[in-house]
Amino acid sequence: LPDAPTSPRARYREQVRAEILNLAWRQIADAGSAALSLRAIAQQMGMTAPALYRYFASRDELLTELIVGAYRDLAETVEQASGQAEHPASELRDLARVLRGWATEHPQRYLLLYGTPVPGYQAPTEATALTTRIFTPVLKAFNAATTTTRRRDHTVTRRDRGPGFGQSVRFWTRLHGVLSLELAGHFVGMDIDVDELYDQETQAAIGLKS
Amino acid sequence: LPDAPTSPRARYREQVRAEILNLAWRQIADAGSAALSLRAIAQQMGMTAPALYRYFASRDELLTELIVGAYRDLAETVEQASGQAEHPASELRDLARVLRGWATEHPQRYLLLYGTPVPGYQAPTEATALTTRIFTPVLKAFNAATTTTRRRDHTVTRRDRGPGFGQSVRFWTRLHGVLSLELAGHFVGMDIDVDELYDQETQAAIGLKS
DNA sequence: TGTACATCAGTGAACGCGCGTTCACTGATGTAC
DNA sequence: TGTACATCAGTGAACGCGCGTTCACTGATGTAC
Numbered sequence: 417l418p419d420a421p422t423s424p425r426a427r428y429r430e431q432v433r434a435e436i437l438n439l440a441w442r443q444i445a446d447a448g449s450a451a452l453s454l455r456a457i458a459q460q461m462g463m464t465a466p467a468l469y470r471y472f473a474s475r476d477e478l479l480t481e482l483i484v485g486a487y488r489d490l491a492e493t494v495e496q497a498s499g500q501a502e503h504p505a506s507e508l509r510d511l512a513r514v515l516r517g518w519a520t521e522h523p524q525r526y527l528l529l530y531g532t533p534v535p536g537y538q539a540p541t542e543a544t545a546l547t548t549r550i551f552t553p554v555l556k557a558f559n560a561a562t563t564t565t566r567r568r569d570h571t572v573t574r575r576d577r578g579p580g581f582g583q584s585v586r587f588w589t590r591l592h593g594v595l596s597l598e599l600a601g602h603f604v605g606m607d608i609d610v611d612e613l614y615d616q617e618t619q620a621a622i623g624l625k626s
Numbered sequence: 627l628p629d630a631p632t633s634p635r636a637r638y639r640e641q642v643r644a645e646i647l648n649l650a651w652r653q654i655a656d657a658g659s660a661a662l663s664l665r666a667i668a669q670q671m672g673m674t675a676p677a678l679y680r681y682f683a684s685r686d687e688l689l690t691e692l693i694v695g696a697y698r699d700l701a702e703t704v705e706q707a708s709g710q711a712e713h714p715a716s717e718l719r720d721l722a723r724v725l726r727g728w729a730t731e732h733p734q735r736y737l738l739l740y741g742t743p744v745p746g747y748q749a750p751t752e753a754t755a756l757t758t759r760i761f762t763p764v765l766k767a768f769n770a771a772t773t774t775t776r777r778r779d780h781t782v783t784r785r786d787r788g789p790g791f792g793q794s795v796r797f798w799t800r801l802h803g804v805l806s807l808e809l810a811g812h813f814v815g816m817d818i819d820v821d822e823l824y825d826q827e828t829q830a831a832i833g834l835k836s
Numbered sequence: 837t838g839t840a841c842a843t844c845a846g847t848g849a850a851c852g853c854g855c856g857t858t859c860a861c862t863g864a865t866g867t868a869c
Numbered sequence: 870t871g872t873a874c875a876t877c878a879g880t881g882a883a884c885g886c887g888c889g890t891t892c893a894c895t896g897a898t899g900t901a902c
Contacts, residue, residue, distance in 0.1 A: 425865070425877085432878090447745035450660050455855065466857075467879045475856065531742035533810050535657035544815065577817070585818060586827065593803025600743050605754065607787070608795060617796065620830075635844085635898070642845090665888065676890075677846045685889065 433471050435461060440482055445524045449534055452479060480540050486525050487546035493518050498553035504561035505622050511554055512591055512618040523599040530592060531600075551584065558583045562626050579626060587621040643681050645671060650692055655734045659744055662689060690750050696735050697756035703728050708763035714771035715832050721764055722801055722828040733809040740802060741810075761794065768793045772836050789836060797831040 439457045454475055458465040472478040497514040501507035519526035558580030594614050603610055649667045664685055668675040682688040707724040711717035729736035768790030804824050813820055
């Protein structure tokens with residue numbers, strides 16, 4: 417992270433930037449990324465819309481900043497939960513729990529990253545690196561779990577991606593399957609215990625053999 | 627289905643209605659449901675926008691018709707693949723295959739039903755009945771598979787929902803996990819063989835014990 | 837078969853809305869001598 | 870310490886856009902006698 421800004425002006429600038437991002441998140445939380453509006457943000461700040469162009473070059477740049485910020489936040493959250501447990505299995509349990517916590521805390525943030533893509537919007541190149549960072553702890557844990565058995569795991573990928581890759585992908589798709597349907601409200605009225613469902617899927621995914 | 631319309635006027639009416647729905651789908655396929663625009667549809671038909679109000683009361687009603695139509699189409703597709711196979715396992719394989727075919731054929735149609743919900747839009751009551759219809763064949767197959775073992779399956783739901791319910795839900799979430807990430811483009815650049823991944827998940831879900 | 841009337845698809849103008857973005861500007865804050 | 874200048878946050882007016890929806894209307898198609 418860069419040093420904290422020194423001059424009063426720079427500090428003020430950072431503060432206003434933060435408030436813009438904050439209000440932008442509130443809009444997205446309310447009505448999804450399509451509702452992101454510079455004019456509405458300016459209004460809520462008691463400013464006029466053109467003033468925001470001192471802080472962001474365009475609406476798209478603001479959206480990019482939000483997305484990258486969300487990726488970064490998830491990456492940090494996941495990394496913090498990594499390397500804490502004694503066994504790969506309990507580590508994976510921790511990672512799954514932390515992921516669901518992050519997702520349910522701000523549903524629209526999760527959906528912004530993994531939901532229906534914004535039409536016409538091109539993900540920034542930075543995103544792929546962050547995706548890797550998020551994926552790595554899971555991969556490491558499965559790697560550790562599979563190395564002992566000395567088996568190869570290349571069924572799910574065209575080239576060999578090392579042990580644990582296939583299981584990691586399936587771990588991810590299973591958790592995402594439950595999460596995305598939950599966040600989109602598709603379990604409502606079906607009398608499903610999502611906690612229990614998520615736990616079952618976590619356990620089953622941890623037990624995957626290559 | 628109601629009888630085919632008799633009078634020329636009624637036939638013409640049906641034809642125009644169909645063309646509107648058709649163009650609406652094309653818009654959604656291009657840029658998602660947010661891009662659905664009455665004015666754009668009218669323009670493509672060489673008509674003025676107010677003329678569409680002869681056929682649909684509002685934009686929302688048109689969207690509802692599209693959603694219900696998609697649900698109905700999926701229900702029919704799934705039902706056609708149901709009751710064909712000899713064993714529950716091969717039946718479930720068929721259902722999974724048919725689902726993926728339907729989803730990949732028109733990605734935005736699948737995402738319209740199971741992707742990030744349209745903010746502020748309330749799903750029609752008809753939708754829940756259709757969701758049940760779509761879910762039933764899977765439930766039946768798991769039901770048939772589990773009845774022989776005489777075991778109860780109520781871990782995933784608060785009340786007992788009969789044998790096979792939990793497995794059916796997990797069958798659904800796993801396939802959706804792969805499908806939604808695939809359709810949203812999240813496997814791009816990861817060198818994943820999605821066919822293989824989907825098959826693996828299908829097989830694993832079929833093997834679920836209660 | 838021909839006339840009078842009813843139905844109804846589609847038009848054109850208009851309303852009011854919100855959006856992103858540009859541009860020349862004012863006035864306050866910071867900097868250099 | 871005081872003055873002259875540079876920097877820069879924010880304004881206000883405007884542009885051009887597309888949207889859903891309403892309303893009084895025209896003119897063609899269908900129906901009843």
